[in-house]
Amino acid sequence: MKSKNIYIIRxxxxxxxxxxxxQGRGVDSDLNALGRQQAALFFEAYKNVPFEKVYTSSLKxxxxxxxxxxxxGLPFEKLSGFDEISWGSHEGLPYDELRHELYLAGLAEWGKGNLEHRVGGGDTPIEVCERQRLAMDQVLAGEEENVLIATHGRAMRIQLCWMMGLPLSRSEDFPHANLCLYQLRYSDGKYEIVKNADVSHLSDLKVMPGE
Structure with missing residues (x-):
């Protein structure tokens, strides 16, 4: 299989x-003004990379x-396998201390290896991993050498775990921020991280009013 340069952004x-x-798989929200600025800065920094195809989740x-x-004019494809994890009944709800404690308890369960645990009745990390692997099979089957994938925070952490051959209980090992980049090299069936949660392209970010 041809080697690839894979750029994954949140x-x-x-x-x-x-x-x-x-905000999970069931919330199809738009970028706000700051998010659009982040996207524009990433584009300016990486527009000359010879991407041959762009992949996104099914969420706008x-x-x-x-x-x-x-x-x-770059070819692009939406793959639902790159969607965010579902947080079930918690999705769309405002911050609440009790709900946040349940979220943290869920992360702790995953960290202990209880990967069947569901936060709010949503997806398990195993289910997210399974659909991501199917999506990545499609990416790897393509002839493109340089591809860009836009995904989500928790999904990104899960994806990087299995890409690096780590148990899904280690997902907290991979930090993320809005419009951060993980750049990977894929060759001989293995992934290597080249850039880790990089946000240097956001150095000119202007803080929006109210931030």
């Missing part, structure tokens, strides 16, 4: 991120994060 900021509202915040590349 989407830009949404109002749900800003307000600390629960990922497509909006790579809009500049799509407008360049």
């Amino acid at each position: 989407h830009g900021e949404t109002d749900f991120n800003k307000q600390k509202r629960v 915040r990922t497509m909006q994060s790579v809009q500049g590349f799509i407008e360049m």
Whole structure:
């Protein structure tokens, strides 16, 4: 199989991120003004990388994060396998201390290896991993050498775990921020991280009013 340079980004900021509202697979939110600025800065920094194809989740915040590349005419494809984890009944709800404690308890369960645990009755890490592997099979089957994937925070952590051959209980090992980049090299069936949660392209970010 041909080697590939794989660039994986988390989407830009949404109002749900800003307000600390629960945002999962069932919430199809838009980027806010800061998120659009983050997307524009990433585009300026990486527009000369010879990407041959762009992949996004089925959610519009990922497509909006790579809009500049799509407008360049690059082929792009939506793959629901790259969707965010579902947080079940918690999705769309505002920040609440009790709900946050349940979230943290869920992360602790995953960290202990209880990967069947569901936060709010949503997805398990195993289910997210299974659909990501199917999506990556499609990416790897393509002839493109340089690809860009726009995904989500928790999904990104899970994906990087299995890509690096780590148990899914180690997902907290991979930090993320809105519009951060993980750059990987795929060769001989193995992935290598080249850039780790990089946000240097956001150095000119202007803080928006109210931030």
